[in-house]
Amino acid sequence: MPKYTERKEIQLIPIAERYQHIRPKPQLPNFAAIIEGVDLTQPLSEAVKYELRLALLDFEVIFFPPVEISNEQQIELARVFGPISLGAFHQRSGDNPEIEVIENNRERPPEIDHWHTDISWVENPPRGTVIQIREVPPYGGNTVWSSMSKAYEGLSEGFRAYLKNLTATHTWEVSKWREYLEILGDEALIKGVTKFKPVHHKIAKYIPEVDKTVLYVNETFTKRIDDVPENESKYILRFLAEWIKNPEYTYSHRWEKNGIAVWDNRLTQHFAIADFWPHHRQNFRVTFNEGDQQEQLENQNLRAHLA
Numbered sequence: 001m002p003k004y005t006e007r008k009e010i011q012l013i014p015i016a017e018r019y020q021h022i023r024p025k026p027q028l029p030n031f032a033a034i035i036e037g038v039d040l041t042q043p044l045s046e047a048v049k050y051e052l053r054l055a056l057l058d059f060e061v062i063f064f065p066p067v068e069i070s071n072e073q074q075i076e077l078a079r080v081f082g083p084i085s086l087g088a089f090h091q092r093s094g095d096n097p098e099i100e101v102i103e104n105n106r107e108r109p110p111e112i113d114h115w116h117t118d119i120s121w122v123e124n125p126p127r128g129t130v131i132q133i134r135e136v137p138p139y140g141g142n143t144v145w146s147s148m149s150k151a152y153e154g155l156s157e158g159f160r161a162y163l164k165n166l167t168a169t170h171t172w173e174v175s176k177w178r179e180y181l182e183i184l185g186d187e188a189l190i191k192g193v194t195k196f197k198p199v200h201h202k203i204a205k206y207i208p209e210v211d212k213t214v215l216y217v218n219e220t221f222t223k224r225i226d227d228v229p230e231n232e233s234k235y236i237l238r239f240l241a242e243w244i245k246n247p248e249y250t251y252s253h254r255w256e257k258n259g260i261a262v263w264d265n266r267l268t269q270h271f272a273i274a275d276f277w278p279h280h281r282q283n284f285r286v287t288f289n290e291g292d293q294q295e296q297l298e299n300q301n302l303r304a305h306l307a
């Protein structure tokens with residue numbers, strides 16, 4: 001007789017006990033929370049910043065209701081979560097090189113409609129991302145996030161044991177970045193190839209701050225599982241790429257103009273739905289790093305402090 005696997009009980013985060021200064025409203029159990037009670041046009045108190053960092057760890061992706069903020073205020077918001085990171089190859093916003101502008105219109109059709117975690121092709125990928133959608137199409141253009149802690153937790157014990165010590169190769173060269181750089185010319189391509197060589201990341205990545213292991217491969221940048229036969233790598237990656245799409249792990253966010261999202265790049269993957277072309281959509285993005293040891297320790301202790 002096949003053994004029936006019991007579904008695990010979910011322990012919901014006790015929001016009322018943990019949060020005194022902000023109001024997180026999760027859209028799924030322990031995932032994707034809309035944050036109310038924060039005025040992003042004003043300087044944030046240390047208590048609010050602290051709880052925002054906690055909310056990002058608790059809910060993996062958080063949202064703020066639409067509000068007009070300046071580039072500087074968006075950069076300040078990113079700084080709440082970590083030092084600003086370099087970003088990728090997108091065009092920059094005027095006086096603020098920290099901000100990447102991802103713009104789609106008739107001339108530039110959207111094409112980030114594939115699952116990924118931002119910039120997993122560097123040794124130390126950014127810890128997270130803040131985006132504000134400054135122009136929205138009349139309909140569509142949702143972003144979907146998938147919880148990599150839920151996806152990992154959902155796998156059987158045997159499969160998790162198989163993944164435990166494996167690493168995978170990540171490189172931008174298997175993504176569309178290669179085509180972009182080819183269009184820019186040989187010089188850009190050679191610069192990219194020389195500067196950003198393939199890197200290796202653990203597939204089952206342990207995140208100490210939340211004491212959880214997450215699935216860390218994505219269909220956009222992961223080239224292969226290291227040290228297993230090529231076909232095994234190919235089919236396991238194909239399986240994992242399907243696995244993370246389970247609606248139980250995913251939340252689709254409908255944007256309003258000036259809506260804001262902050263996500264943890266280690267705990268989630270995302271997919272930008274490209275159903276709105278040729279309409280205009282403009283996305284201002286700032287990525288942030290894990291921060292120094294002191295900040296990491298502080299994050300690690302967040303749960304203990306408020307538990």
Ligand SMILES: [Fe+2]
Pocket residue numbers: 112116117118270
């Ligand atoms: Fe992205």
